[in-house]
Structures are given as C-alpha cells and as structure tokens.
Amino acid sequence: MSSFRTIELSDNNYENDGLRFLTVKTKNLKGRGDICLFVPKVSEGVTNLPIYILLHGVYGSAWVWAMKGGAHRTAQRLMDNGTIRPAIIAMPSDGLWGDGSGYLPHLEKNFSEWIVSDVPNAIIENIPQASVESELCIGGLSMGGYGALRLGIQNPHKFKAISAHSAITKFEEMGDFVEESLSSYGVKDSETAVIDAVKNHKNKIPSLRFDCGTSDDLLEANRLLHQQLLNLKVTHVYQEFEGGHEWPYWIEHVKDSFLFFNGQVTPNPS
Structure with missing residues (x-):
C-alpha cells in the first residue's frame, strides 16, 4: 500500500538525460511535493542503489540542481569514468513556502519530515x-x-553522510535572503542553529563535510561552525575554495559531495 494518496511519475518515453519527475501528495505538506530524480542506467535486477538527496537554496525548486547546476551530468560523468559507483540523485522541492521553507517544521506544515521521510519513501x-x-x-x-546539516545530524539512523556547500548555519541567517519575517515561519524545533543539533547528537553524527567560498558572505559563519566542531571534537572535513555564493561555485563543487558520499556508502550494492 502506498504512503501517498496520489502519485504522478513522468513517462520514460518523454524523459531526457536520465531525469525523472515525481509528484506526491503528503500530509506533511498538506498538498503536493515535487522531486526531480536522476536515475542512472544499471544492470537489470539492481534494486538498492544509494540515494543522494540534494537540497536547493532559497528561491529555487526541485529543478534547479539539474537545470541550473547540471548536477546529474556531473554525477553521470563521475559514474562513466568509474570515479563513483552508480547512485540515484534526488532533488526535491523544499515545499515552496515563501522564499524558502528552511526545511524546518512550521506550525502548519512539516518541511523536515517531507525531506526525511516522504522523499525516500x-x-x-x-x-x-x-x-x-x-x-x-x-x-x-x-x-x-x-x-542538509540540520536534518542529517538530527537523523543519524537515516543518513550515512552529510555534505553542505555555502551553508546557512543558523535560522537567523535566513533573514538575509527571504522576504518573509522569521516570526511568520512558526518554527517548531529548538535546534534551529546547526551547532545546537550537533551538541544534542554529537555522539551519533554521520560522516560530515562542508565547504564555503572565500568570497561568500557566509564564510565567517562557516568558519565559526568549523571551529565549534573542533572545540567539541566532532570529526568532520571543512574546506574553503575560491568563489562566492553563486552557481559557478556550486557547479564546480557538487562533485565533492558525490565523491564524499561514494566513500561512505557500502561498496558495490547488490
């Protein structure tokens, strides 16, 4: 029996580049949610490919990682040359609340559970x-x-690894990007700063990496999170690269996420 009242899946007769599109109705969104999927060609009978979920930023939706970032093409190139093993790349919408839901549980809709439960299901x-x-x-x-940081840290039983690029590190930083007042989110979670989630789950955190561009306005916040993790003796990888808060940076460095994930999942699933 399906977890969803309604499901629409794109027809492979009209799909291109290995991209598929899935829309489901879920109680967590009180409506429908979209997922863009890259499903690589694999041998018949392979039924347990890893799933790498990529979350978009403010203003975007399920299509942006593919149609602005070419993430599926980067993944395919890495698979073709044997650098990473085949995996499904899942690129869901954030739920399309305001300029960005923050992937947080609100009073009326649970955008966290949409990602953590509904998308994999x-x-x-x-x-x-x-x-x-x-x-x-x-x-x-x-x-x-x-x-990715907050949900991955809060759900170590679900996720093997976490990778973040140019990350917002606490809820208050959303105010620099969105039109909506932060009070209007009605957030129902005490762990709205990444470091709060770390402190509450630090003995069970999945493999973790994050990076930021040296011209990014969020650089100092990312450096602070890195230092806080060092202070707490939380194992992680932090990197800085040339670039800003922009698509050329993310297009270049999404490969680092795929390489990291590939190193954490079980080899050669069968």
Whole structure:
C-alpha cells in the first residue's frame, strides 16, 4: 500500500538525460511535493542503489540542481569514468513556502519530515532501482546546506553522510535572503542553529563535510561552525575554495559531495 494518496511519475518515453519527475501528495505538506530524480542506467535486477538527496537554496525548486547546476551530468560523468559507483540523485522541492521553507517544521506544515521521510519513501515506492536497502546521504547549497546539516545530524539512523556547500548555519541567517519575517515561519524545533543539533547528537553524527567560498558572505559563519566542531571534537572535513555564493561555485563543487558520499556508502550494492 502506498504512503501517498496520489502519485504522478513522468513517462520514460518523454524523459531526457536520465531525469525523472515525481509528484506526491503528503500530509506533511498538506498538498503536493515535487522531486526531480536522476536515475542512472544499471544492470537489470539492481534494486538498492544509494540515494543522494540534494537540497536547493532559497528561491529555487526541485529543478534547479539539474537545470541550473547540471548536477546529474556531473554525477553521470563521475559514474562513466568509474570515479563513483552508480547512485540515484534526488532533488526535491523544499515545499515552496515563501522564499524558502528552511526545511524546518512550521506550525502548519512539516518541511523536515517531507525531506526525511516522504522523499525516500516516494523514491523507494516508485523507482525500481531503489529499495528499503538503499543507503541515504544528504547534501545541499545555502538554505539547502542548512537543511542538509540540520536534518542529517538530527537523523543519524537515516543518513550515512552529510555534505553542505555555502551553508546557512543558523535560522537567523535566513533573514538575509527571504522576504518573509522569521516570526511568520512558526518554527517548531529548538535546534534551529546547526551547532545546537550537533551538541544534542554529537555522539551519533554521520560522516560530515562542508565547504564555503572565500568570497561568500557566509564564510565567517562557516568558519565559526568549523571551529565549534573542533572545540567539541566532532570529526568532520571543512574546506574553503575560491568563489562566492553563486552557481559557478556550486557547479564546480557538487562533485565533492558525490565523491564524499561514494566513500561512505557500502561498496558495490547488490
């Protein structure tokens, strides 16, 4: 029995570049949510590919990682040359609340559970190359980096690894990007700063990496999070690269997420 009242999956007769599109209705959104998927070609009978979830930033939606960032093409290139093993790349919408939901639980809608529960379930139920045995990793950029860090740390039983690019590190930083007042979010979570989640879950954190551009306005916040993790003796990888808070940076460095995830999931799933 499906977890969702309604499901729409794109027809492979009209799909291109390995991209598929899935829309499901969920109580967590009180409506429909979209997921853009890259499903690589694999041998018949492969049913437990890893699933790498990529979260977008403010203003975007399910299509931006593919149609602005070419993430699926980067993944395909890495798979073709044997640098990473095949994996499903899942690129969900944040739920389309305001300029950005923050992937947080609000008073009326739970954008955290949409990502943590609904997105994997929708893929497992509808994509033959995935199953309950598929290992999950989560990454994202900007607001999506914030979501990946917070949700990955809060759900170590779900995710094998976390990777964030140019991440917002605490809820208050959302105010620099969105039109909505932060009070209007009605956030129902005490762990709105990444470091709060770390302190509450520090003995169970999945493999963790994050990076930021040296011209990014969020650089100092990312450096602070790195130092806080060092102070707490939390194992992680932090890197800085040339670039700003912009698509050329994310296009270049999404490969670092894929390489990191590939190193954390079980080799050669069968």
